[in-house]
Amino acid sequence: MTPRAADRARYDRATAALDAPLALVDLEAFDANADDLVRRAAGKPVRVASKSVRCRALLERVLGREGFAGVMSFTLAESLWLARAGFEDVLLAYPSADRAGFAELARDPKLAAAVTVMVDDVAQLDLIDAARAGGAEAVRVCLEMDTALSLLGGRVRVGARRSPLRSPAQLAELARSVVRRPGFRLVGLMAYEGHVAGVGDAVAGRPLRSRAVRAMQAAARRELAGRRAAVVGAVRAVAPELEFVNGGGTGSVQHTAAEAAVTEVAAGSGLFVPRLFDDYTSFTGRPAALFAQPVVRRPGVGVVTVLGGGYPASGAAGRDRLPVPYLPEGLRYDPREGPGEVQTPLLGSPADDLRIGDKVWFRHAKAGELCERFESLCLVVGDRVVDTLPTYRGEGRTFL
């Protein structure tokens, strides 16, 4: 039996009494992935990216482990919800225009002490001030810098369009605006190199592309290390009490952590290890999150149809955003149909061994988005379900 076939047998046994659709987390794989992130961070704390988990109990589990500290959240409403639930260090990694949320933040000392918000523009400070409605608590602020690699005199740009601030002088200027302004505390700097941390550099069957990605990423890392250190120096000169410098993501943990200017790294996807995180030379994780759809009919030889499964991931639309049929090994989509809203035909010889009611196991392309489709995650150890945890959705929370 191959290791994958053995996993299938375990997952089928563990969930034999449960009907699909359902989602599971293989706890041993999840914990092994968490250990690997900590090992790669080499002593610097790992801040867990909540959008890549979207399950409060799993965030708590990770934060209970040595080597993890703090949450990186994705909306202000989520950040306040987590802080109210007792999470003490929540860095909101994206700017917000949630006026009601800012009003709540600025009038509650517990929330204001726990949550740090992201800023890359004075207009965002203005919005917070207009929203605070008399709330006098100091709002903790983190500045975000642009990490993109700029080539050919700025004509080619590699990297996500996030912060407009690139140079030490630009970041220092915004830092001065924050420290001069009553009601704000500058506590952090963040620089997320998504073009290094979130782009696979060893894509199966694409050797030329993979080589080009590796060359690009090596150049990007070199350029960013120098600029990040200069920016941190310039911002610390304005705000010597800066508490943290956050960088990186699952694909770049060891490289980002190696920069002296960085005090902590962020990572989340490396816990579930979805399909898009298979193609990296920097690490090999274990697929820890799967979902099952039931076989509901058999249209002919070499084909079965499962219920649902059309859960594409966000990002530029393409085949790489689709979930992949994972177990049993050897099933593929009908190219004319793909994974469907309600029905998904699957082709391949393993189809002939599947009966009505059997489970087909899939991996999502991305990590946390899976939890927008399921209300709970079955925690599997060996061939037993040891617990069932609500996802954010299961707690009635959909933040985006």
Ligand SMILES: Cc1ncc(COP(=O)(O)O)c(C=O)c1O
């Ligand atoms: C600011 C920031 N840091 C880190 C990450 C890395 O998260 P992950 O490890 O889940 O890829 C992301 C993901 O998009 C991000 O936006």
